[in-house]
Structures are given as C-alpha cells and as structure tokens.
Amino acid sequence: MDKIRNEQIRGTVKVEQFGDKAREARLRWFGRVLRRNRGYIGQRMLEMELPGRRRRGRPQRRFMDVVKVDMEMVGVKVEEAVDRARWRQMIHCDFQLLQVTVRDALNQAMDEELERDERVFLLGEEVAQYDGAYKVSRGLWKKYGDKRIIDTPISEMGFAGIAVGAAMAGLRPICEFMTFNFSMQAIDQVINSAAKTCYMSAGLQAVPIVFRGPNGASAGVAAQHSQCFAAWYGHCPGLKVVSPWNSEDARGLLKSAIRDDNPVVVLENELMYGVAFEVSEQGLSKDFTIPIGKAKVERPGNHVTLVSHSRMVGHCLDAAAVLAKEGIECEVINLRTIRPLDVETIEASVVKTNHLITVEGGWPQFGVGAEICARIMEGPAFNYLDAPVIRVTGVDIPMPYAKILEDNSTPQIKDIIFSVKKTLNM
C-alpha cells in the first residue's frame, strides 16, 4: 500500500492543518474582541461567570482556556493584540513551510524528473522492488515499472558501465551506488568512460548521467563502509560533484544534476536521510533547481567564516549558535557543490571576517579543506586573512567500530568551537 504522509498531501494542495487553521481563527477573533471598546459584550463574556451550579465532573474547558493555550503555542501575549497588523502576522499559520525529510526530498525530485522526461531512468541494487536500500526510491517502481526502475545484480563495474553506455546512446540514467564505497569497484567507468569522454571526443559524445548514493561516515558501519569520496571525485575534470546538506539542497541539486547534460556525482549522506527541514513553497515547485557551482551563506556573521558541506553544515550551525551566546558571530557557508568550487563566495566572506575555518567529514590529506586553503592563498582573499586557514577534518585513520572511537573520529561541535576560539585568539 502506498504510504503518502499527510504533510505531503497538504503540501501539494497547499492546505494548512485543520487544527492550525482553527487556532488562527480563534486568535483572530480574540484579537478583534480585545480591540473593541471596554464595554463590548464580547469582552464581558470572556471573563463572565455563569450563575447556577455546574454539573458534576471535570470543569468544562471554556474559550479562554483554549485561547490561553493557543497563545502559548504561537508565542503571543494578550497585550500584543492592540497592534492589529502585528497580531495578524504573528498568529498566521503558514502552510508554505512544509517539513520534508531529505529522503523524501530526493524521492520527490526523482519522481518529478522521471515524469518530466521519458529518457530518465533509475538503476542500481535494490532500487525497484525493495524500494531502495535506504528507501530513497520508495514507490517509484510501483509507479513507473520495470522499464524505468531497474534492479541490478551486484555488479557495480558492470552496471555503472551499462549506465554510461545508455547515457552515450541518448538516455538519461540515474545510477545509484548503494554507498559510494562500492563505487570504487566501478570508478574506472565513472572517470574514464563518463568524465573524460566529452573531452576526448572533442564534444561529439555527451554523457548525461547522474551517479548518486550515500557518501561518508554513517553509524557503526566501520572502515570499509565509511569513506568520504568528495576529494576523490572532486579531483577530476569532466565531472561535476555536488554534496547537499538539507532537503532543499537535496531537491534542487538532484534536479539540476538530472537535467545537466554532463556526468554529475551526487554525494548524499545516510545520516541526513531521516532529518526533516522546512522547505519553502518555491522549493516544492516542480521546476525548482539549485545551480551547480554556487555555495549558499546559511548564516551571516562578522567574526569568522565556517565553510562546510553535507552533514557538517549542521554541525557548523550548531557551533555558531553556541558561539553566538558568547558574542562571536560565525558566517556559515554551505558549499553545496564540491566541483566546481565556489571560491568567490568564500573569498567575499573572508574579506569580511578575516578568519576562515573549513569543516569536513573526510580525511585531511588532499581533501576539500586542503583545496580551499590553496585557492584562498592564490586569490585576493589571502591579504585579508588575520590568521592561517584552519581545517577541521575527520581523523586520519580508517573508521573504527566502537562507538566511543567512532564518535572521536569525525569532527564534533566542540572541535569547531575550539578551532574558532583558536583562530580568534581567545
């Protein structure tokens, strides 16, 4: 049976939750009553005690009881009702902001693109009848069938090559690797057959393919299943590499990747699949795309720039919230794309803050942070640095299994906070 969450249905027809709308109506009326003259009967009724004896049992909930709870939920006080415009604005329940998990965002993006273009199809292990190893392709096989959603045997090199060949012959495949660790089996097809072909053929042969799947550390999956491939794929010309953080990133970047006529690697994150984010109405539109190669400033700040991608962006924002209490305002940049790297956005930020810290889950040597350091040094922002760039990275070891060891193998919020204070000499 198809599971479609209520939020999704409401979202698509743009309807608020009934309870929320009723609350808005109550508070609106309440505000109206309060603004009337003192003697207005409505006002007297609010506090009135009825004569006579009540029935036995729990006292019935009266209007004011409900309204008090409503006001708490929305976060308004009685005094604020005086300003009608402000009151209306504060009690308004916004249907536009829908909570979507990263998993659902990816699912919807693929669904919409499959519908939009006949040539798009998905192949990979367990993507069809199993609904996806991580349920990212849930419901797609039921909707589109065997032709467009293809379960493959466990043959990464084989099916990655098949996907590239199909792209060469005019289709637009999405090739899913169960995790990017397994893409190593097929990396020759990604680099030599997909990335380099347009150049080697002097533009005669395009390869419009998307390779996607979870990348980087998960929880308790140990060394062979936890590697981050951002640096490996980000190294190669001919390839575009994106790394979404939240649901809006996931939707917009995956759609851009599918619509791109070139090979794109989409590095998702398994730990982010279940996390829900608010997505704007614009973000839910069928043609919403995020340009590949543009970073986003998630949080503006003046004192230090934190640059990150994927899950670590969340860590940076958490660190920034803690530091804000001490008066340190961090500017947090979400790279969104690893290749091509948006150096301009980082440079503009460094010019403002004079301090730069890169945060990534992968290993330090030859990593994303290392590349950012080199680029900043080669560009105009170097003269604006008050301190060397700091890289916060995963520990330079294969990922251990024991929880305490694993927790200490990737950057934690305290590492980011520590680095910020170090660079600001505090």
Add this chain to the structure above:
Amino acid sequence: WVELLLRVVVSARTYADFTPQATFDIKKCDLHKLEEGPPVQAVLTREEGLQYYRTMQIMRRMELKADQLYKQKIIRGFCHLYDGQEACAVGIEAGINLTDHLITAYRAHGYTLTRGGTVREIMAELTGRRGGIAKGKGGSMHMYAKNFYGGNGIVGAQVPLGAGVALACKYQGKNELCVCLYGDGAANQGQIFETYNMASLWKLPCIFICENNRYGMGTSVERAAASTDYYKRGDFIPGLRVDGMDILCVREATKFAADHCRSGKGPIIMELQTYRYHGHSMSDPGISYRTREEIQEVRSKSDPISMLKDRMLNNNMASVEELKEIDVEVRKEIEDAAQFATTDPEPPLEDLCNHIFHNEPPLEVRGTNPWVKLKSVS
C-alpha cells in the same frame, strides 16, 4: 599512348562480361547452445565484392601508412594497427546497418572507417591535427563517429558500455542493436562476465564479438585463458565460432546474430578467429612471442584481401586490371590523406580547455600556475 590504348581496350570490355553474382561455400561455424547456425553458403554480387575489396584495401593501406608515419615519429604515443583483421570490420558492417550501433576497444581505426569516418579525418587524428575526427583531442584510441562509441583505452570497459547502448536501443524501441567488440585478452575481464549476466537477464539486443587474434599483447591465448573457446565463455549465452579471415563467413554470421537479437532473443556471442600482422602496438615488433614463419603462413594462406581477390577472379567477377585500378585509386587516396594529415596545423592553443562539458556556459579553467586562467567553451 600505348597505355591509353590499353585503357580504352579494357573499358571497352563491358560489364556484361562479368558474372553478376556467385555463390560460395563458406566454413561451417562451431555452435554453442544453438540448434542451427548461419548458412554454409554465401551469395556475393559483383558490386558487393568490389566494395568489400576497396574498403579492405583502404583499411590495409591506411594502417601501413600509419606504420610508416609512426616510424617517422609523426604519429606518437599508442598506435594499434588492424592489418590482417580487415575481414572482421568490413564483414560485420556488411551484416548490420549504419543505424545500428558499434563499440570497440583501442584497435579501432578500421571500425572508425566502416562507421563513416574518412581516411583524412582518421589520419589527421593520428597525427594530432585540428582536422582530426576528434579535433586532435583523442588520438589513436579515442575516435568517435555517429553510432560509433569509440575507441576505448581501458581493456574490457567497452563491453558494459556496449550493453548500455543495447539497453538504450531496447528502451527506445527502434529495433536497433549494438555490436560490442573485445579481444581475446579482454575476454578474461570480470566486468565482461557481469555484462553477460545482465545482458542475458534483460535480453538486451547486443552482439558480443570476441576478435581472437591469438595473442593478448605478448601472451598467447593458451597462457592466458583456462578455456580458449571464447564463444562458449558466455555460458548461458548462445555462441558461434567464425572464420574471421573470410569476409563472407563474417558477414553471414553477423546477419545470423543480428536476426537473433532483433527477434528479441537477447544477446549472442561471436568469436572471430583472426590474425594481426603487426605486433600489439607500434612499440611491439611482434616476433618475440611468435615466429616470423607463423606470420608468413597466415599472410600467404589466409590473407582476407587475397582470399576475396582470388574468389572474384576465379569466378570472373572482376578483372585483374580492374582490381589493380582500385589499388591505384586507393593508394592515391591514402597518399592524399597522409599529405593532409602531415600538413594540417595542430589544434590552436585556445582549444586546450574546450569540450570539457556539453551544453555548458563558458567557464574558467586553472592553468599551470595561478596566474594562467584559461577559458573553456563547450
């Protein structure tokens, strides 16, 4: 003026004197998981014969010219020559349509020609000039044409690609198929077996063709493969073993295989037993792992061009002079192409970073030092 007189005499002999077509007995193919094989007789018309002769001769001369240019250091890097194997490329093309698809490995000059590339473009690509089929960006191993996907350098990688092209053919429902070639050396690659599995599972219209020229670089087939019956290596996929030096045998087998695919029965394997006169590539003299006598024997007894020529002459389908005339024309065409390939200018430096992406707005590419900012257009 004696020459002029002779030429007039020759052309006076009308074409009505020649046999318009003849039937030839061809070798029976070994079969694997097949009840019947291709026919044991092939019909060759005069036009077909002349066309095959001309194409094979062009191919032969082109490869020999490339050998010459390589020794003069005008062609650099890798150069894998196809002479001796002409019957395979020309025979396969005769069994399929130009709307079908084909992909091969690095010994690709012959296929680039049969798939629509001109000799000029091919040679200019070998010499790395802007008139090359890939504008000088690809070289010997990376030549592309319509419905021809190269030219692939990584041994065996082209096989899954070919199955992918076949998947697209089936998906798009245009009754096209993909011919996917690989050598006896590549036949031991794991990804080929992964491809056999998926192609068979999904009934992809793919003809897998193993060009068995007895040596994978310097390793003879006995030293590389536990089973040298390459046509059986597909296990659950039916296979044929074909005499790859006889163009008619190759053509009939290809037609048979194409019918098999087009009728929706899934993939099929063809093993073409063929031979290359040159070494693996230009850096390999080709005599350290085989004897000169062996090469000579194949040249004298099984040369594909000679075989076709003998057949046509013995059956009065063409005259010696006619074929000699074709030879002269071919020689001239090759000379002309070589002239072009050596005089055409190299690609302009502005082209260095172009074609990284398809359909992309212009972008900046880092040069060798931070101050060198290059431009890339697609």
